[in-house]
Amino acid sequence: MASIVPRPKKSGGSTYQVKWRESGQWQSEIFGGEQGEEQAAQFRKLVEAHGNRWPHGWVKGRGFVEPELHPDDMDFLEWARRYVDGLTGVDARTKSDYRRDIDRHFAGMAYAGADGSERHAGGLVHQPLDGSAPRPPTVCTVTQDDVSAWVASQAEPLPHPERPGEVLRRKAAPKSIANRHGLLFCIFQAAVDRATPLRGDNPCSRTSLPRLDDGTDEEMTFLEHDEYARISLCLREFDADAADLADFLVGTGLRWGEATALQAKDVSLAKKTISIQRAWKRTEENTFELGPPKTKKGRRVLALSASQVEMLRRQLAGKQPESYVFQGGLGGVWRHANFYNRKWKRACDEAIARGLTKRPRIHDLRHTHVSWLIASNIPLPAIQVRLGHESITTTVDRYGHLVRALDNEIAAAVDAAMVPPARAGLLSAV
Template identity: 30%
Template sequence: MATIEKRTRKDGTTAYRLKWRFGGGREGAQQSITYAEHDDAKSMKGAVEALRHHVYDTDPRVISFELVTGQKPTAYTAPTFGEVAEKYVTTRTRAKATTKDLYRRTLRNRAGALLARPVESITDDDVSALLSGITDAGQSSAMIYDLLRGVFRYAVVKTSLAVNPMNGVEPPKRRPRTVNFLSNTDAGLLLDACRALPNVGAALADVVDVILGTGLRISEALGLVAGDVHVDDVDRAWIDVEMQLSRATTGSPESRRVSLKTDASRRRIALDSATARVLARLVDGLAPDAPVFPHPVAGGWWGQGVFGKAFERARTAAKRAGMVKTPRVHDLRHTHAAWLLTDGVPLLAVSRRLGHESIGITADIYGHLLPEGDDAIRAVLINRRAALAPATVRRVHAVVPMDAVAA
């Protein structure tokens, strides 16, 4: 129920604070508004209770006193899950616009059955059935689980939803990360298959070759412009990773190149001389803002979807030629990391080169490639302990009183 609290201001005047919880229950968000006159607070109290406490203190009808002065209280209508979800996504101030669009697509594609339903009508059984359907279809439900949890937490605070239906739902088991590392032989077969494709083969091989030599994400590679490449001296060359190519297939050329995944993704990558020569050939004569890897037929940005289809054709041909693994485009990046780690490059250096936000991410993905180090540990300890000065053993002689000796 709503209550009126009498308060004395610093200037000695009296004020009346009307308080209630949205929806009337303990779980509802606290609401309050202060009046100078007790009668005004009492009148608004009656209006709030007539709406069964389903009104916010920020409601214009409360602020303008419209609920009391002639406006008949309207029945409360619970917002739909879709309406609450949109407000939740909009309030994610730390998320980029592209990330928010991804959230909206995921909710629309994976939770479409819930969007039109009143948020208060959704139960834990509804959520469990939704997640089970996604998992049974062989797809990962981890992202939609996290989104649903966020939306319902928001609903508990901002609407009259009393109980979060996610409380009774266990998080889905995350599918193990599948990583393919190519051997030198497999990488060679893949490059040969790329070069053999008509029309796009040479350009496709260049992208694959550069990713194997740099560990770039495909979006970062396709988003490179000539100004990012510094190859005046191929023995001391590097690239600056500043932007990436959006997955969007429409929009102006300028809008296709967007911010990186994280701040850690902005980095400088040293090049070996072979990779530097490939890039030097590609950027020769290009304007600084020209794509390093334009579409070989149509020109302009080479979209990830179109690139991926060409890569699949080359992969199929490489498999027929004897390639053992079945790599995705991203496995070229994994292969680069595996080559470095198995040849002794420190984990931290590899993590920074890949643009990981923390070394823990790198260790989780590639930790099994690191040598155990037991022999090295033994050798270090043997040498350290051998260098320790031997402990001096002192004999302590007991002092015997003379009278005891005489006795």
């Protein structure tokens, strides 16, 4: 906490010293004049708002000072688009998504003004330290406060500037904000890591983001065995092949793009395994093409249960090595939208009519698979390998809260540690 210490002057009046400890060292700033006390009080609030640190852009003895700009400083949006265009090892669809985020969320949502011109609202702007009107951001002028203000705006609905009661954009989910902030971080880090750095720090490095569990609705839906059985039964009543695919998804934990890209040659009925070598990827033109799995560790071999082997034996009958194991109408590849609208949604609606109290997405079958493995005491590192996660951190972050298998053992260990030694034992020790 910062404090204000009045310092009487021999000539009359007082100066006001704001003091606080930062990283174990005393820091201070002095204010004088007729408004010195008021200015000290305002500065104290700024220090505390910045976590007992010097406010961003404040120079001791001078106040807020705009940073000196690099001679190569440029418009932030131009730099952001240049950064995305120069990325390597990133598929075209991902680049397209990044450009969309730049246009919608960094530049701001576009709308037609009263005069018919295109305008933008809700994007990243630079608020000058002197309190003057906001300005378009450049690479060098954006501050941590600017980024924090942008994050706060993303977490709220964006009202239409000229149409009361309408919104240009709904509030973003915490995960969406985190993803967009991650892109923003990388864009600024590229400016820091440049051979001749455009700026000395990353304004995104200390941003406080909304908690991922702030929402009231769970992002993931986990089905109990009997709950999934209801859906599977309803699905099998009108399409046995679609039910086989759903059973395979929940039984293997494969991503949709991996399971539907599985070819006959990837299955070994003798070894009871499948080899994941490819997955469907959405292109920039919103079509699909085969590519590598999502991560480097996505290439993996999974063991199959006896029932899965029998199902695959049935599905593979008469198929060529390059044929897809799971096929939709007329032998074509299943597309997610078609399967969801024509099969999955219909089955879920019927299951809900029969008493199911959840409405899972297709991807929730992957989450459900993990929850079943955890309930059977399968270690998280083994689950990481099965899912093809690049890092165990991803597995722990998403599913660690489900690990309850050792709750009784942990409670027993705590109880044992807290039991006081016998009185006789204490006396004999003396």
